Amino acid sequence: MGNAADEGMKLVDDYIDAETGLLVCGKCHTRKQKRISFLGEERIVCCLCRCAAEELEKAEKERRDRETLEDISRLKSAGLQDKTFFGYTFINCDETHSCAGYAHRYAEHFEEFQKKGQGLLLWGDVGTGKTFLAGCIANALMDRNIPVLMTSFPKLVNALGGVYSGERNEYLQSLNRYKLLIIDDLGVERDTPYVLETVYLVIDERYKSGKPFIITTNLSLQELQNPADLEHGRIYDRIMERCTPVAFSGRNYRTDRGRANRESVSGILRG
Ligand SMILES: [Zn+2]
Numbered sequence: 001m002g003n004a005a006d007e008g009m010k011l012v013d014d015y016i017d018a019e020t021g022l023l024v025c026g027k028c029h030t031r032k033q034k035r036i037s038f039l040g041e042e043r044i045v046c047c048l049c050r051c052a053a054e055e056l057e058k059a060e061k062e063r064r065d066r067e068t069l070e071d072i073s074r075l076k077s078a079g080l081q082d083k084t085f086f087g088y089t090f091i092n093c094d095e096t097h098s099c100a101g102y103a104h105r106y107a108e109h110f111e112e113f114q115k116k117g118q119g120l121l122l123w124g125d126v127g128t129g130k131t132f133l134a135g136c137i138a139n140a141l142m143d144r145n146i147p148v149l150m151t152s153f154p155k156l157v158n159a160l161g162g163v164y165s166g167e168r169n170e171y172l173q174s175l176n177r178y179k180l181l182i183i184d185d186l187g188v189e190r191d192t193p194y195v196l197e198t199v200y201l202v203i204d205e206r207y208k209s210g211k212p213f214i215i216t217t218n219l220s221l222q223e224l225q226n227p228a229d230l231e232h233g234r235i236y237d238r239i240m241e242r243c244t245p246v247a248f249s250g251r252n253y254r255t256d257r258g259r260a261n262r263e264s265v266s267g268i269l270r271g
Helices: 002-009 050-079 083-087 100-108 110-116 130-143 153-161 165-177 193-209 221-225 230-242 260-270
Strands: 033-038 041-046 119-124 148-152 180-186 213-217 243-248
Touching (some): 050 130, 083 130, 100 260, 119 230, 130 148, 130 180, 130 213, 148 153, 153 180, 180 193, 213 243
Parallel strands (some): 119 213, 119 243, 180 213
């Protein structure tokens, strides 16, 4: 019995293969040396036996996995502008929520939506889970190493306020490095001409980039379809064109079936 334990502890010895004269690994029984021709001379050089090569590959994979995790945590700290968003994940999601499936499928099929430049308009009353499900989408994509920015208009207005007017365009365009832009709570920002203009610039830049964005809002679809004036209208029009409306009432879901592109998008969302 003691012998068996000793056997396990003992290091396996490498040996010389009688036929080739080369060193062989005592563990995996593949060569640790090979013959090469160097300046017309034959030489014996070291090489990796199979188990050493596997060992190396495993360490390499662990390093890559660790780096990916670090990349993801960097993505999240840059992309989630509110600490509470970190906990908004599908794992914490009540799957019986009527809109959870749509959010899930949007994240799952993101590459298709990205090609179409299609986002979502999550609209409905306060406390129906719009921000939560938007956050679930953000976290799910960043877990796949896809850069997402989840922010709000008050935060964007604030950030743009600190940028020289000459660099505003650059700042707005820099938002396009995010594959998905999520802007939470449209309509809570102050309704001044300056703020309205900023909201328009952000939406218009994203619209022109052809990249998808998700908007959450307490405004009703009726309010968005019947804007009070031209200034609101040009914002809402761009949102309505690129974002499939998903109604949050806690129970109901409705999509606007007005456009052909939206039809196919809605198809994917319904699964
Ligand atoms: Zn070996």
